[in-house]
Amino acid sequence: MINPNPAIRAQTPKRLFSRKWFKVKENIGLYVLVLPALIYVILFEYVPLYGVLIAFENFKPVKGIWGSDWVGLYHFERFFELDVFWGLIQNTLSLGLYALLAGFPIPIILALALNSANSKRLKSLVQTITYAPHFISTVVLVGMLNVFLAPRLGIVSQLLNGMGITSGPLMILSDPGSFGHLYVWSGVWQGMGWGSIIYLAALSGVDTSLHEAAVVDGANKFQRAWYIDLPSILPTIVTLLILNCGGILGIGFEKAFLMQNALNLGASEVISTYVYKVGLLQSQYSFSAAVGLFNSVVNLILLLSVNQLAKRLGQNGIF
Amino acid sequence: MILGGVQVSGKLIRLVTGMVCTAMLGGMLIGCSDSAGNAGESAPASKGSGGETQLLDGGVTNATGYPIAATPITLNVGILYGAHMGDFTKYEIWKKIEEKTNIKINLKVYSDVEKVNLMFSSRDYPDIMLRMDPSPQAISDAVDAKDIVGVDNLLQYAPNWSKFFESNPDLKRQALMPDGKLYGFPYVAIDEYSYNLRDQWLINRKWLDELGLKIPTTTEEFKSVLMAFKENAGKGSIPKNVTPYYIQYGNNIGGQFDLYGSFGVYTPGSYFIVEDGKFKSQATNPDLKEPIRYLADLYKNGLIVPEAFTDDWGKYTAAISSSPPIVGSMTSYNDQNENYMDGKWWYPMAPLQSPNGKQPLIRRQTRSIWPRNFVIFKNNKYPVASARLADMLAEPEWSMTMNYGKEGAAWTQTADGKYQLTNQKIDAEADKGLGNYGIALLDENMFKNNIVNENVNKEGTREWAYDHIYKKALPAKSLNYPPVPAGLLNDMEKQRLLDLDKAINDYIKTTVAGWIAGKNNVDDDWDAYVKKLDSLGLDEYMQLNQKQLDAASQLGK
């Protein structure tokens, strides 16, 4: 950007600046629109940001965040050197990836199917019903899983046994290999209707004249969904994909914790549950903060890479 | 709607901007005043030093007699929400306290442990806290920071507690912090029937009677009884989906630990014991293999059901309190539904004799107090009045009311001045007692001589079962880990201990579950399992625990 010619260099920045300033003045309304949210972000996000220091010190309430003893990367090292560290990473990453792979496309398919449904009644019924599971609290969701999939008395076990597909108790709840499937698919079940809302809204912005033209050209419904609807909502899809990739390591604590039992612990212990048990319950603020920061950094790297990738592929990144 | 939203947001802009500006200003001002406050703290607080005058706490508190406060005062009191305790603010006891003492209790209920820990980490304390369950680390940090008022100097105003600590040096030691001082008044309810037995082992006597069987006394008999339950499923009152033997695997309550005891391997809800001050591992004790083999055999025969490994607390409760019962045998602290009323359902059973001939054991709990259920924080302006309040609550009648509930509803006074328990459930919130959420002074003497509990003579109750069945099956001396304060180890050691504790106990739990569920075989895997425990740092874990125990035993000496 910098012009190597010193004669011009003296002038250009000034002119550039004034042109920029003109643009700022012209669009002053935009800054007014951003201002309230900006104040919020500065006050409630940046002012408390000094709290990240906790991760690098041995936090003691009496000494405060500014005064506690500095221990550098001790808590990070402690985390990395745990016997279970790689297990935790593996469990968390594979669960996060699986949840993304399974959970991301299904709301899109649902939204496309709903969008091209003929019967208005069926459409709004399916929409409303699939959205309802979002309101089931995690405790109850896991409780229901336990009731449905109980080894002997659960409805699934009785059905499978009744139809002669399996015999004997269903061990899915305690099998470490099944934990991921259960975790992910119950999440898909709970979230697909909710997740499709945003795509449905985006689909409402698709220009109907494109469809009309395609009908004239003899495109069938599937082709229209594939060649018109899907590309139209692609920006929304890409945006959400990038955002979701930034959360792969952020497997929530509550559901995994509630689904744990002695037999599946090898697969169900994830970073957040470990930190909950060892950090939060024991007032290990610094350790918890360090692991949290580690998570954030990994998530940020993932997000940035996917964002970059999207831009390479000619899509809009999120920034 | 949209325009409305925008108009609102226009106003909001002004509102938010205004608020934010004042807020930032306020933040700076407070930033300054905060550091000023810190400077003030370093000066030693002079409390209760006005010995010349009659009134203490800056001219408010009577040294003796009632009311405690000469003029009405208010104390902010924190307490943890207890799901089963109802709304604490509706309890009548606070009003009674105010009438008698002139101290108004302003109760603040903390609905979550997270909020309690935040209270400590932000040092935003009430005047007094009752039971709050902060982490040991939080308490130890607060003591180090001198945020908690030591009570040794206040004992002169608390003769009941002073006497209690003098006559019970062992219990006092449980209450000492690493500096050898006391930092709170305890909840004391040393009832042998309650603490000296963990779970009762119950068997479904109605089913036994229907099948013409006797209460089993050996592990072989137990197995054949369970087999009979299973084979007769669907007949009589045994349901088709019978669960012959219900355990909630790995759980302190209702877990499999009492079965280990039948084989003479004592495990107090974890795999580590303390014998004569020495920390010992039962996890690597080869004797453990035998009960595990037995449990695996029960599991293989369908006598323990797969739910044992997956049921949560809610399903456990549903299973053991189902009416009519679906369980043949289980362990539980309480007497369960339909127990002693007609004598037909649940009946307490002694731990079983195993083929190895060792003395069968049942688990006990530690004879202990809750050392800090009434803690005075340094921002409390009336420490003497607070201590005197704690002492008043240690009077027998107040303790009865605090612990059990209102006189007349929870207990009555007999003609000879004793307290008779009604053993009835109290529904009205006003009449309830705080139990272990408050403080009380009910020591062994009180339970032996002054409290009358008629359950002792009622066949089938926990109290009766203790006297007639379990007392002789207890280990001769306590093998449980004694209560120790946090702060005996340094921060690094403490963190290391936490990590090791998690890694080792998770590994044991998962491995043993695999053995019982038949995924692996205990005899094939035992050596590899012991080796793995070594590599996880079992030695270091034992040493750190031993170090903590040794330091604890030196407290108060």
Next chain:
Amino acid sequence: MADTTRRSRSDKVYDWMNGIYLIAMLIIVLYPMYFIVIASFSDPSAVGTGRVFLFPKGMNLKGYQLIFEYKQLWIGYRNTVLYTIGGSTLSVSLTLMTAYAFSRRDMVGRGFIVTLFIIPMFISGGLIPTYLLVRDLHLINNPLIVILLGSVSMWNIIITRTFFQSTIPAELFEAAKMDGCGNIGYFTRIVLPLSKAIIAVLIVFTAVGNWNSFFNALIYLNDRNYIPLQLVLREILTSQTQMMQQLDLGIVDQDMAEKTFLAESVKYGIIIISSLPVLCIYPFAQKYFVKGVMIGSLKG
């Protein structure tokens, strides 16, 4: 002719497949929801031991009776409605304003400001300094804090910005500028009316988010008259985790098991009582997801 029949045949197949897919989804979701309804009327130990399949077992209205008798629940209901209305209004307005500005490529310094907003998505100071800040602002135990905190969600802003970018053509602004329309005027008079669908989505997202949230109320509110519905529910249900912690302390109270039993008997009814109102807002929002809302303005 032949062309139309072929097309309609393949469309028919598509319609059939589509219908079957949607009905399958419906059934998969419907049964567990139906189960919640029948479980709420059943004896909790029948539910817990797997005896409830198609019809309520041991018809039991005690759960509902307990719920309706619980006064705090209705106080919580009122508070939640107020917080939801207040919080959603604030949040939706802030999101739309910010997202619109971020959607404008010609905004100088946009990249910097957006980055400023994105960083806190990943790195935050945590609970302790935020609590200290709120305390210093004297907003502890002030219901305003529940409305304020979380009102700016970068996630929503990004989604909304994408929506603006992909549905509202930049030429529209050039045209409006010719007509003497300023940025704010353009935003309120032209962009917002064209964005009913995303506004509907934002209302649903923020209203439901506010309705379900309890954490800030748990941390920052003390007065029982201020606590929202979800916190009351949490107290009734008490998460299993807290119960277990209390149990692990070794002493069990007479009432503890009974309380668990009670929690089991209300847990399904509570879902129904607490989520019905928000379930009802969705059909209203759906009205705005209609194809072709853009057409009029683009052609005009």
